[in-house]
Amino acid sequence: MIVAKQKDLEVIVGMLQGYERILVLGCGTCTAICLTGGDREVGILASSLRLADKVSGKNRLLKEHTVERQCEWEFLDEINDQVKEVDAILSLGCGVGVQAISERFPDIPVLPGLDTLFMGMPQEESVWVERCSGCGNCILDKTAGICPVTRCTKGLLNGPCGGTNNGKCEVDPEKDCAWTLIYQRLEKQGKLELFDEYHPPRNFQAVVRPGRFTIK
Amino acid sequence: MTSENQFEPEIIAFSCHYCAYAAADLAGIMRLQYPTNIKLIKLPCSGTVDILHILNAFEQGADGVFVAGCLRGGCHFVEGNNRAERRIERAKDILDKVGLGKDRLEMFFMSSSEGPRFAEVAREMTDRIRKLGPSPIRGV
Ligand code: SF4
Ligand code: SF4
Numbered sequence: 515m516i517v518a519k520q521k522d523l524e525v526i527v528g529m530l531q532g533y534e535r536i537l538v539l540g541c542g543t544c545t546a547i548c549l550t551g552g553d554r555e556v557g558i559l560a561s562s563l564r565l566a567d568k569v570s571g572k573n574r575l576l577k578e579h580t581v582e583r584q585c586e587w588e589f590l591d592e593i594n595d596q597v598k599e600v601d602a603i604l605s606l607g608c609g610v611g612v613q614a615i616s617e618r619f620p621d622i623p624v625l626p627g628l629d630t631l632f633m634g635m636p637q638e639e640s641v642w643v644e645r646c647s648g649c650g651n652c653i654l655d656k657t658a659g660i661c662p663v664t665r666c667t668k669g670l671l672n673g674p675c676g677g678t679n680n681g682k683c684e685v686d687p688e689k690d691c692a693w694t695l696i697y698q699r700l701e702k703q704g705k706l707e708l709f710d711e712y713h714p715p716r717n718f719q720a721v722v723r724p725g726r727f728t729i730k
Numbered sequence: 731m732t733s734e735n736q737f738e739p740e741i742i743a744f745s746c747h748y749c750a751y752a753a754a755d756l757a758g759i760m761r762l763q764y765p766t767n768i769k770l771i772k773l774p775c776s777g778t779v780d781i782l783h784i785l786n787a788f789e790q791g792a793d794g795v796f797v798a799g800c801l802r803g804g805c806h807f808v809e810g811n812n813r814a815e816r817r818i819e820r821a822k823d824i825l826d827k828v829g830l831g832k833d834r835l836e837m838f839f840m841s842s843s844e845g846p847r848f849a850e851v852a853r854e855m856t857d858r859i860r861k862l863g864p865s866p867i868r869g870v
Contacts, residue, residue, distance in 0.1 A: 565828040
């Protein structure tokens with residue numbers, strides 16, 4: 515899933531200056547799950563904006579809606595009519611969502627209410643962690659299902675480096691050393707021979723930016 | 731406003747069925763006096779209160795809101811009052827940022843046997859909101 519955090523209310527208020535009719539649009543998939551962009555957050559943000567408006571004597575139109583997914587045009591059809599009534603859309607989807615809406619409705623400004631952070635998963639209550647960088651050349655089969663590209667602070671393909679310290683990383687002692695984790699899990703799986711394999715330098719051409727994928 | 735022109739705040743009290751709501755009931759049975767401007771809303775647990783309920787109350791002109799849950803460690807649903815407390819923290823932050831001020835919202839903890847405590851909380855909140863004055867949103 516895509517993990518994103520909400521921008522500060524002050525920043526959002528600043529972004530919306532000059533717009534009189536705003537659609538606060540949520541996304542019911544990733545950002546709903548990371549509790550920053552679903553139905554509930556749309557309600558809280560729209561209500562906060564209305565309160566801020568009332569305190570400062572403004573009376574703008576703040577519409578609320580949440581689609582199943584912002585990153586697929588099919589799901590955006592249901593807002594066709596609402597879009598005609600507003601002069602800006604504030605998206606609580608990830609950066610892909612913002613761009614998908616903007617491509618679908620190019621005449622209207624689409625503003626990001628979130629800062630998109632990474633691809634990851636929930637680890638415990640209120641904590642999400644990064645797991646994949648979308649490098650286009652997955653080596654998880656060799657690394658016991660632990661991604662060194664993402665989870666090794668230095669992105670080393672042949673670790674650990676000399677800085678590994680009792681399972682922690684020298685760059686940030688709060689973080690686990692990915693290569694220690696890989697070693698331990700390979701050992702548990704009886705596959706330590708994989709640890710001796712040399713990984714040639716990563717092919718940075720695997721995903722040429724901007725990425726494009728066509729299914730054959 | 732009363733005849734003496736004293737500002738009578740509208741205060742919404744989201745109260746847990748297992749403690750504060752019963753305490754309010756007890757305050758009545760004990761014939762304890764507390765301000766009449768408190769509007770009670772019964773919740774099955776303080777943990778069911780959502781930030782949205784609180785913001786909606788302010789949008790509709792409430793001058794103050796409080797949430798009252800069980801004593802720490804005494805929640806009927808184990809964690810509900812702690813969850814409510816965390817939401818109140820976030821709601822207070824929002825109230826500050828939108829210009830209403832965090833002091834218009836508070837969380838209290840009490841048991842069902844504390845009728846006098848409920849009356850005291852009601853007086854405390856009423857005094858506090860009187861000092862803050864009417865919500866700038868009233869009548870907008
Ligand atoms: S190696 Fe890591 S970054 Fe690359 S695709 Fe696999 S999980 Fe993602
Ligand atoms: S200590 Fe471990 S995680 Fe940190 S940079 Fe070195 S190999 Fe990577």
